[in-house]
Each structure stands twice: as structure tokens, then as C-alpha cells.
Amino acid sequence: MGMKEVIERLIKEGYIKSDRVIKALLKVPREEFVPEHLKKYAYVDTPLEIGYGQTISAIHMVGLMCELLDLKPGMKVLEVGTGSGYHAAVVAEIVGKDGLVVSIERIPELAERAKKTLKKLGYDNVIVVVGDGTLGYPELAPYDRIYVTAAGPKIPKPLIEQLKNGGKLVMPIGKYFQELIVAEKIGDEIKIKKYGPVSFVPLIGKEGFQ
Numbered sequence: 001m002g003m004k005e006v007i008e009r010l011i012k013e014g015y016i017k018s019d020r021v022i023k024a025l026l027k028v029p030r031e032e033f034v035p036e037h038l039k040k041y042a043y044v045d046t047p048l049e050i051g052y053g054q055t056i057s058a059i060h061m062v063g064l065m066c067e068l069l070d071l072k073p074g075m076k077v078l079e080v081g082t083g084s085g086y087h088a089a090v091v092a093e094i095v096g097k098d099g100l101v102v103s104i105e106r107i108p109e110l111a112e113r114a115k116k117t118l119k120k121l122g123y124d125n126v127i128v129v130v131g132d133g134t135l136g137y138p139e140l141a142p143y144d145r146i147y148v149t150a151a152g153p154k155i156p157k158p159l160i161e162q163l164k165n166g167g168k169l170v171m172p173i174g175k176y177f178q179e180l181i182v183a184e185k186i187g188d189e190i191k192i193k194k195y196g197p198v199s200f201v202p203l204i205g206k207e208g209f210q
């Protein structure tokens with residue numbers, strides 16, 4: 001099975017629909033982001049281990065989160081949880097050369113590996129930073145979109161602060177029972193919509209789990 005077949009199924013099942021997301025998923029070679037011994041599973045729609053107890057997200061989750069983020073070319077996006085760098089590459093395809101992806105990872109070894117992969121594939125519109133992403137990255141704020149690829153107890157306050165007015169944030173919330181949420185910032189208000197149960201690794205940090 002290749003990415004084309006996976007995408008056909010994801011469209012049928014309602015995870016993805018926009019041309020932008022479909023094109024980006026077709027373009028990014030997922031096999032470059034998975035360890036050597038798992039490359040044969042690169043186009044199986046499941047999370048895969050990438051070391052240090054972490055995973056590369058399943059393809060449907062990357063696609064769904066990109067759809068919910070409602071990404072457009074030229075946007076500045078903050079990702080919390082770089083992992084392999086795959087999701088950042090898909091977002092980088094959508095925001096294009098005029099856009100920027102800032103991605104934070106707490107495990108230095110993973111950040112280093114992701115940096116190398118992204119550089120090799122020519123994604124110079126992605127910046128990978130080592131740190132606690134629950135604090136965001138104020139140096140390049142505000143962001144049009146923010147997404148978190150690990151589940152936290154609540155939306156970290158610094159992320160809300162670093163989101164532009166009218167901006168959207170997508171993240172899983174919860175410990176054992178987790179739900180994917182979309183938060184929209186409208187002035188001083190945060191409008192939250194829920195998108196059903198999910199399963200992510202924990203968000204560990206000052207504004208996450210300890």
C-alpha cells in the first residue's frame with residue numbers, strides 16, 4: 001500500500017478533504033521520518049516508534065489536524081512536539097515558502113534528528129527549537145496557528161497568549177481519556193469545539209504534566 005491508497009481511504013472516512021492537505025500528504029516522504037527498521041511500515045496508517053518512548057503520529061491524525069487548523073499559504077505556525085519532524089514537513093508544504101513553521105521539541109536527540117531530516121529534504125521554512133513547548137516560543141510570536149502533538153491537562157496559557165486574534169489552536173486534552181479540541185481566539189474569548197477521542201503521548205512541561 002502507498003500514500004495514494006491511504007489518502008483515498010482517509011477521504012472516504014472523512015478525515016481529510018481539502019486539496020492543500022491531500023497534496024501535502026502526497027508530497028512528503030514519510031519513510032524519511034521513520035527509523036530504518038520500520039521503513040516498510042511508513043505507509044501504514046498507524047503511529048510508529050521513533051525512540052525515546054515517542055512516536056510519529058498516524059497519517060489520519062496528521063491529516064485531520066491539518067484540516068482542523070485550516071492552514072493557508074503564508075501563515076506562521078507553531079508546533080509543540082516536533083518528534084520526527086513529519087507533521088512539521090506536511091504543514092510546511094501547505095504554508096509554503098512565504099510561511100514559517102516553528103517547531104519545539106523537549107528531547108534534544110529527537111530535535112537534532114528532525115532538523116537533519118528536514119534539512120536533507122530542503123524544508124528551509126521550518127525552524128526546530130529545543131525546549132519546553134508548553135511555554136511556547138515568544139521570540140517569534142504571534143502565530144496564526146498553533147498545534148500540540150502531545151496531550152496536556154489544559155491549553156497552556158502562554159500558547160493562548162502567543163496566538164493571533166482570530167487564530168486557531170488544535171491539541172489533545174486529557175490524561176487517560178483524551179479529546180482533540182480546536183480553540184479559536186476571538187478578542188478576549190476562547191471558543192472551543194471538541195472533535196472526539198484520541199490517543200497521544202503526554203505533554204510534559206511547566207504548563208503540561210509534570
Ligand code: SAM
Pocket residue numbers: 054055056057080081082083084085086087088104105106107110131132133134149150200201202203204205206208
Ligand atoms: N509531530 C510528531 C511527528 O510528526 O513525528 C509527533 C510527535 S510525538 C506524538 C509528541 C512529541 O511531543 C514527542 O516527541 C515528545 O517528546 C514531545 N513533547 C512532549 N512534551 C513536550 C513539551 N513540553 N515541549 C516540546 N515537546 C514535547
